[in-house]
Amino acid sequence: GAVVSQHPSWVICKSGTSVKIECRSLDFQATTMFWYRQFPKQSLMLMATSNEGSKATYEQGVEKDKFLINHASLTLSTLTVTSAHPEDSSFYICSARGGQGGSYEQYFGPGTRLTVT
């Protein structure tokens, strides 16, 4: 149990376009979802926290107008990178909380590699 999926697993887009990444909890209801960014050979950095039905809370330095997060249901959160630029190329990972591990444990998706050309 407690499986989180992400789609797509990788995406290439042209500079200036927008791309949407989906994060789904497959077998549990995720009250909270988190979005992380991971640069090559670096650690995970929290970008934002989203609760179902509420506006996302962004970390300092993360542009909310560039990284749009929508947590429309208890099983789906989306991250839209708007007007993407090459510096947005990165590995994006979501996690979801609400599974069997308890109220605090996060379950991670497999990640999405975004390349902006």
Place this chain on the structure above:
Amino acid sequence: AQTVTQSQPEMSVQEAETVTLSCTYDTSESDYYLFWYKQPPSRQMILVIRQEAYKQQNATENRFSVNFQKAAKSFSLKISDSQLGDAAMYFCAYLSYNTDKLIFGTGTRLQVFP
């Protein structure tokens, strides 16, 4: 703000041997959780072991165990009988009760040699 430090960028171990990965953290909180995550080349984050700060007993999961020293703010991971499949990046992480945010260390790359 809380910080997590992993001072070993890379470690190596021979198959069947034991290796210990270090992690220290800084916090003024008394209640929190600590985790070790494994990230293999697939980049899927896998929970290895968790420790609640209020528990004095060190957590153990099969070949994985921790040495949790709350006063010293140290949380090391011991991998016994290392296997080739243990090769991965290992991240130490701190979860604050107050902020509800997971803070990761910089990671340790573990190589396992046959």
